[in-house]
Amino acid sequence: MYQLTLSLDEFLRQYWQKQPTIIKGGFAEFQDPITPEELAGLTMEEVVDSRFVSNLDNNWQAEHGPFDDDKFATLPERNWSFIVQAANHWHDGAAQLVKPFQTMPQWLFDDLMISFSVEGGGVGPHIDQYDVFIIQGMGKRHWRVGAKDVGQYKETQRHQALRQIESFEAEIDDILEPGDILYIPPGFPHDGYALEPSMSYSVGFRSPKEQELISNFADYVLAHDYGDEHLHKPELRTQNNFGQISTSDLHSLVGMLKATLDNEETLKDFMGCMLSQSRHQLNIIEPSSKWSSEDVYQHLDNGGNILKVSGLRALAHESEPNIVYVNGEMFKIPEELTDVALLMTSHDVICLKNSGEWLTQNSAVISLITDLINKGYWFIE
Template structure:
């Protein structure tokens, strides 16, 4: 079990989206939860996002997986990195590294990205628009972080798949050793490269952009056929300047545009559905043979446990704790089942669940969707 050496509440108050910092010994006696060979194996899977980046002789190259086994033969001893996204979805040991950050809002959590780099390997100077805790595993990595200054840094195209920037002055310039954590808020330029073969673990938190909210809300409105009405104006009259949009018409059209946003239920359901969907593919496997309610009841009565699929998001609104949003779907629970909603959204394992008539049908549905499973 990994345990942070800092108090997250204190850390948030001082650093979150304010300034980058290094936490020396953020994890005491840190050991890698995954090997480079296992990481390479994951990069061969089609459903897992991965990249291979090399920069030998300052010639930047980038490839996207899945990779074949041949990719990892006869590689040079320096200047390359293998990067795999959402490893917490696919590797139980790596998923343990996310747990110390669980008390942060999980709708903000993006994924655990892991990179293996040999000497000189990295992705070059760049700027991200999300919060990230970079945990150093085995080996050492040199990191530089610059000041946040919107518009100051110019992008450079060393490769079409890499969004890099030109050089920057560092406000942090240090070497991370196993267990050290570098926190970088959005908008701060940074650059890291391995001093020796090393593992790096990036725990990322990402909020949606305004344009994502607007675009996804439009899709949600269309999917649910909301607002399928035209402007109604029986008192229409002629106008001398017929190329004008009158102030009254503009106000009416604006009201039509914002009416859906003024419906609290619509907005709550939209946000619950959108924020409960992962940006990365999940390891969801529906059972070959569907569970019956009787089988689920028997499993629970015998003390059987149910496990949430790694990376699956289950959320509730603070003021409506019986509406559970799971992977973009809505599940309504009875008022007496708030405890179950809390368990579904806060726990990775359901234990000691009494198989009553409210619980069994819902858990049967979740098991058959592959969202939870039994060992």
């Protein structure tokens, strides 16, 4: 089990979205949870989001996977990287590296990105719009981080698949060794390249943009057929300037728009559904043979575990803990079963050990768990 050598609470107060920093020895005696060969194996999978980036002789190239054996057989000795997004969805060992950060709000967590680079490998200078903890695994990597200055840095297109900037003056210029952590808030330019074959693990946190909220809310309104009404104004009168939108009509139309936005329940359900959906594909596989409530009961009663799919988001509002949102779906749980909602949102395993005998003493609880298993959200090994 991985354990941070720093207090996350203290870190958030001092650094979160304020300034980048390096935490030397953030993980003591760090051991890589995955080998370069295993990472290469993931890049061959159709369902896994992977990339290959090279910069030999400053000729930048980028490709998306999946790749095959031929790709690995023809690689040069320098200046390339393989990158896998959401590696925590596909590799159990890699998923363990996320657990030390689980006290952060789950809806903010995006994914664990893993990069293997040979000497000189990297993706070039760039700016991200999310918070990231970059954990150094095997090998060493040289990192430079500049100051945040909106509009100062010019984008350059060395390759259409790479969003890079021209250059920046470094305020952090250091070498990361195994167990070191580099934290970078949104908007700070940075560049890292391997000094030797090395692994980097990026634990990313991303909030939605205002554009995303508006766009997704519009989709949500349409999907649920809300606001399917036209403006009703029986007091309409003629006007001399017939090309003019009257102030009264404007207020009426804006009022229609605000009516849904002012509906607290609609907004809460929308936020729960949207924020519970992962940006990356999940390893959700519905069982070929449906589980029965009796089978699930027997499994739990015998001390068995039921595991949540890695990366799956199960969220609940603080004000309504008995409505749980899972991967965009809403589950209403009876108020007397608050413990079930807590189990779904705050644990990766459902079992008697972390709940108690009450888990198997209510048929509604067993029925809900059975439904989650048959949807592929939780599973029995």
